[in-house]
Amino acid sequence: MESLNVTEFLYEHLNEFTNGFSEENFVSNFQFGKVYRGKMPPGIYGKEAKDVMVKIWDASNNRLYRVYHPVENRVRLAEEVxxxxxxxxxxxxxxxxxxxxxxxxDKLGAVYDLDPLHTLRDLIPKGCFDWLKRMKVAVEFARVLAFFHAPKKCFLPYGPYLIRNVDATHIMLDKDYNTKLFDFSMVSGGMFPDRNKVRLHALRGYTSGCIGYVDTCFAYTGGWCEKNDVYAFGVILVGLIAKRVFNTDTDMDTNIPFVDDWALSLYEKQPKFSLIDKGLAWVSSVYKKKQSKFSLVDQSLEADPAFNSSDGHKLTKLAMWCLKYFPRDRPTMKQVIKCLLDLHVVKIHASTLGLNTKLDHAFSVV
Known part of the structure; x- marks a missing residue:
């Protein structure tokens, strides 16, 4: 497929699409600004009428200044285009x-061909967001990250990419609950400069991921790798199965724990075992069985007709694998996909989920 032709709009067009950036059309904040629903009327630069999503980079966004040092948003927009x-x-x-x-x-924005429902962050706590929809998002977003992490041969002459700001706020779902990643403000690698080495003393002066999705190990090493994206996926996965989310718009000044801290604290409370001698092998077996039954799935989701208890244990185990402290101990996204495709719900409802399991299995072992 050839490179896409895009239109350079005036700010007054974006204002028209969103009815003056009205509160009614406001969807969500994102790391560097705001997102709105919009309607593009016919005739603008020969374009057809369509529902669109409008993203505005906004340096006055309060979420930005709580933790992040403002940097040049023009570069972010240019690279995204x-x-x-x-x-x-x-x-x-x-x-x-x-x-x-x-x-x-200084007025920067992007217009997407998308009629947005809500961000994943907004949908995670909702009861209408059922088990099948959650599993659909888990598989689709895993495929997105695996795509960006793919070997160099997939992006010749460029190498793989890192997202670096994975966040449930940056995943939009359309009216059919299809996953759409919409922010690439911190992408590194591929056709862009490698920004993966960060000096420790400079961490405070640079954007270092999204609150609640950056692993502790990164804070000590200051070096990005694909396993940082994997850790953030683990946070997303816990949120999907446990109906938990950390909302930076409302939870920053509360005692609500980050999703990963909450999950890891529960996991740490599970019985641990060590083999002192062969005579205690049976104790090891008992504790292993208890650990294998550990599940973070919310009780309301366990009552979903599509839920299978074995999937709850497998997904919890997968999430904990992604949240390992040391990056080298975490899975690759190809391994994550392989685990997801082995779930009972995926095997039984593959067509409902719109998944080609044969194709995905083939991709997961490339």
Whole structure:
């Protein structure tokens, strides 16, 4: 597929699409700004009428200044346009499709061909977000990360990418609950400069991921790798199965723990064992069985007709694997996909979930 042609809009167009960036059309904050629903009328630069999503980079966003040092958003917009126009990206079903952008003085924005439902962060606690929909998101988002982490041969002449700001807020779902990753403000690698080495003394002066999704090990090493994205996926997975989310808009000044801290604290309370001698082998067996039954799945989801208890244990084990302290101990995203495709719910409901298990299994072992 050829590179996508996109339109450069005026800021007044974005204002028109969103009815003056009205509260009614506001969807969510994201790491560097705000997202709105919009309607693009016919005739603008020959475009057809369509529902769109509008993203605005906003340096005055309160969420930005709580932790992050503001940096040049123009670079973020320019790189996103280049990324989403590229032939390797514009055909991926779980990445937003770029319609156009705005670069008018300090007013920066992007327009996507998407009629958004809600962000994953907003949907995670809701009862209408059932087990099948949650599993659909887990598999689709795992495929997105595996796609970006793919070997160099998949992106020739470029190498793999890191997202680095994985966050449930940056995953939008459409009206059919299809997963759409829509922010790439911290992408590194591939056709862009390698920003994966960060000096420890400089961490406070640079954006270092999203609150609640950055692993503790990174804070000590200051070096990015694909396993940082894997850790963030683990946080997403815990949120999906436990109906938990840390909302940086409302929870920053409370005692609500981060999702990973909550999950790890529960896991640490599980019985531990060590083999002192062969005479205690039976104790090891008992504790292993107890650990294998450990589940973080919310009770309301356990009552879902599509839920299988064995999946709850497997997903909890997978999430804990992703949340391992040392990056080398975490799985790759290909291994994550393989685990997800072995779930009972995926095998039974593959067609309902819109999954090609044969294709995905083949991809997971490439």
């Amino acid at each position: 280049v990324l989403l126009k590229h032939r390797t990206m514009n055909s991926h079903p779980n990445l937003v499709k770029l319609v156009g952008f705005c670069w008018q003085n």
